[in-house]
Amino acid sequence: MKTVFKRTGVLKDCPTHYCPGCGHGIAHRLVAEVVDELGIQDRTIGIAPVGCAVLAYNYLDVDMIEVAHGRAPAVATGMKRTNPETIIFSYQGDGDLAAIGTAEILHAAHRAEQLTVIFINNAVFGMTGGQMAPTTMLGQVTATTPAGRNSTGEGYPLQVSEILALLPGTVYVERCALSSVSRIQQTKAAMKHAFELQIDGAPGLSLVEVLSPCPTYWRMSPAKAMEWIEETMSKDFPIARLKG
């Protein structure tokens, strides 16, 4: 019989701690498949963020480090500069990358660090209980915006990818989503490209932003959460190749 699909060995054979309908499981598998297909498992070092994906090393079978909130791009800089032959990726959420870690991601991009960043945007702080993130949509109810996010006092959804795409130090920035099978396939292609650029020594940082569902803190069913990405979230976060 012909094998048409098998699970990648880079993804460990164990259940995850993620909520039903969460996007992290899909995103982890995409990263694992890409690392597998590119044959870089034995020279890849992954960086787990602070947030729901802090335990990513329990699921991804590559050398991994867990770092302080937001600091992954600085840690990645230290690793890549001292070990240029390795492939370094950070896996960061929107609280991590778009709030506390804005200086680190901006300056890693500004220095044109040869890194791959997987940026999971689910519009909330997940692990701490669904508080507002810089990426929270206007009107979105969260633990800290009970009346819905109001631009007066709470600001507007922060489009970090658009900012990073402006910098000469980024070689590739694309925003993808996990809201349908075709979107997931596109996300995987984008991740693969982002890793390939690093393998080929492209002179700068590649980033793939992934609009990812958080049914628990969006207070929706998993199916509804996928629709919300398409109908609401993608209005402020257009799903598009922004650079490269």
Place this chain on the structure above:
Amino acid sequence: MCGNEALAEAAIIAGCDAYFGYPITPQNEITAYMSRRMAEEGRVFVQSESELAAINMVFGAAATGKRTMTSSSSPGISLMQEGMSYLAGAELPAVVVNVMRGGPGLGNIAPSQGDYFQATRGGGHGDYRTVVLGPSSVQELADCMPLAFDLADQYRITVMVLADGILGQMMEPVVLDPKPRRALPAKDWALTGAKGRGQNIVRSLWLAEGALEELNFRLQAKYREIQDNEVICEEYQLDDAETVIVAYGVAARIARAAVDKAREEGIKVGLIRPVTLWPFPSELISAAAETFRLFLAVEMSCGQMIEDVQLAVAGRCPVLLHGRPGGGVPSVDEICEKIQEMTIRAGR
């Protein structure tokens, strides 16, 4: 060489693979020197966007098994405390140089010893220790660097070299010794890509019940081993002393001159100079408290190390302070006056 350049060159000779730093006075000679010399050596130099980033770059390089360091001065070291706590939790070897200046706040750029508490107690969160070396000459500052890297690698710990603005800026002749010092354990925990072995993980999060308590007990056992084996302390003119000055760093140099001057005047004074500030030479000071009558801590602060002296003396003798905070530097005459006053008050 000035102290800042001497320590930088000593670090290069000691095999520092990567230096990450951010400008701050009075340690800017280190970053400037490293930017030139690390390039010449084909090693890594990065000027980071902040001290937060610098310590996290150190965290990354250390996790791959490289010898790495950063340097800063007091306000910048405050920013690094988060990273130092993570380094302790993840048990990564790293070297941090603090060329102290006056505080609190932005303070000034004059020499100070106001960061003793932060250095020896750990300014970051959690139950951890940092080895702290307090050199008192440019030569000793340079000698501290290979020792710091060796201690860091041997114990998988952060070692802080605690200097001050005088030491960093002062020029003295120095001999740099390239000899390897210690036999060190292999870094089989390092993240290098899992080639021919299973996955390595560097982490400081331990959620399972009891796991973090276990880690902490293991760390404490390591810290005890360091306390048992790595104390360095200099004694000067202690044999017949009735009053003992305890001082470190530049303050100890001045105190040493004060000991000589007081002895010329017939006052029997000696000096205990801790070189390792953590582990502190508590046993030696405790033993000294059995013999000597009076202790005087001389510090360029409002009195921080004095608390370690008091802990060791445990109430058996008076422990007094001559402290000059905020960039003040004690003079030989001030210290001598203080000793005379103490001796008279003690009825001698």
